[in-house]
Amino acid sequence: xxxxxxxxxxxxxxxxxxxxxxxxxxxxxxxxxxxxxxxxxxxxxxxxxxxxxxxxxxxxxxxxxxxxxxxxxxxxxxxxxxxxxxxxxxxxxxxxxxxxxxxxxxxxxxxxxxxxxxxxxxxxxxxxxxxxxxxxxxxxxxxxxxxxxxxxxxxxxxxxxxxxxxxxxxxxxxxxxxxxxxxxxxxxxxxxxxxxxxxxxxxxxxxxxxxxxxxxxxxxxxxxxxxxxxxxxxxxxxxxxxxxxxxxxxxxxxxxxxxxxxxxxxxxxxxxxxxxxxxxxxxxxxxxxxxxxxxxxxxxxxxxxxxxxxxxxxxxxxxxxxxxxxxxxxxxxxxx
Numbered sequence: 001x002x003x004x005x006x007x008x009x010x011x012x013x014x015x016x017x018x019x020x021x022x023x024x025x026x027x028x029x030x031x032x033x034x035x036x037x038x039x040x041x042x043x044x045x046x047x048x049x050x051x052x053x054x055x056x057x058x059x060x061x062x063x064x065x066x067x068x069x070x071x072x073x074x075x076x077x078x079x080x081x082x083x084x085x086x087x088x089x090x091x092x093x094x095x096x097x098x099x100x101x102x103x104x105x106x107x108x109x110x111x112x113x114x115x116x117x118x119x120x121x122x123x124x125x126x127x128x129x130x131x132x133x134x135x136x137x138x139x140x141x142x143x144x145x146x147x148x149x150x151x152x153x154x155x156x157x158x159x160x161x162x163x164x165x166x167x168x169x170x171x172x173x174x175x176x177x178x179x180x181x182x183x184x185x186x187x188x189x190x191x192x193x194x195x196x197x198x199x200x201x202x203x204x205x206x207x208x209x210x211x212x213x214x215x216x217x218x219x220x221x222x223x224x225x226x227x228x229x230x231x232x233x234x235x236x237x238x239x240x241x242x243x244x245x246x247x248x249x250x251x252x253x254x255x256x257x258x259x260x261x262x263x264x265x266x267x268x269x270x271x272x273x274x275x276x277x278x279x280x281x282x283x284x285x286x287x288x289x290x291x292x293x294x295x296x297x298x299x300x301x302x303x304x305x306x307x308x309x310x311x312x313x314x315x316x317x318x319x320x321x322x323x324x325x326x327x328x329x330x331x332x333x334x335x336x
Contacts, residue, residue: 003065010076015042021102033073058085
């Protein structure tokens with residue numbers, strides 16, 4: 001006879017099994033699984049009456065399978081220890097043993113584990129429980145910069161871990177938001193749904209019947225769609241500069257503002273004499289020594305854009321060189 005070890009994944013709904021899995025379950029002389037197994041209700045609904053046990057007994061499974069077709073439904077997390085025991089028992093006295101996969105993870109299935117882990121941490125960890133959107137902001141920025149650092153340094157082997165840290169921050173903010181009981185509450189499913197809708201809406205050449213000639217036309221369509229979205233949200237007050245985060249580093253802020261203005265074909269003279277107004281009402285910043293530094297930096301950002309360079313990346317690159325030189329100087333001094 002035979003022993004079938006039926007493996008399933010907990011990341012799909014119980015009962016969504018392959019035809020081969022259901023056939024094996026219905027044709028077996030006995031189906032066994034642990035008490036409380038999530039597949040138990042589906043088996044009973046299908047007319048299968050399984051035997052439930054507190055824990056598997058490898059010797060009994062192998063012994064019974066020598067005279068009948070037995071199916072053991074593995075725990076959702078797998079039964080590696082049981083499989084090793086079965087393997088040991090049949091080495092000297094062979095038995096037909098098959099591992100049958102009754103369901104499979106789809107791409108992205110492990111995100112369900114992240115949601116589950118974050119729910120548990122929020123409930124059971126004192127530190128995680130007291131966090132808010134505001135207290136989490138520094139960690140989100142830190143993790144994003146670590147992603148940037150791994151890419152710029154070429155350490156692509158570490159990129160997976162760093163992206164995981166950013167993803168955890170998204171899950172963390174989502175679980176915090178889900179606790180609210182007003183109309184600002186949302187879940188991670190809402191977050192995913194929102195970005196899916198946005199991507200589909202902004203890619204009509206992929207998801208609709210719009211035809212494009214190349215990447216430039218894709219960019220043009222993208223800007224038109226974004227402009228329509230801004231108008232729908234803000235009406236007459238809508239601006240192409242809406243959504244530019246002022247909290248980002250100053251060089252990247254200047255670069256993003258200039259890119260947005262260039263797309264609108266804003267007059268170049270809008271960038272003239274910026275230092276005079278930089279201090280704002282009642283401020284003497286514009287009259288302070290060196291007050292033209294900001295204006296000169298802004299002009300350098302524009303120069304970088306004209307050369308096709310990223311000012312933030314360029315400054316980081318030379319900063320890394322300076323860091324390395326200082327470290328080398330330190331080592332030389334310590335060795336003297």
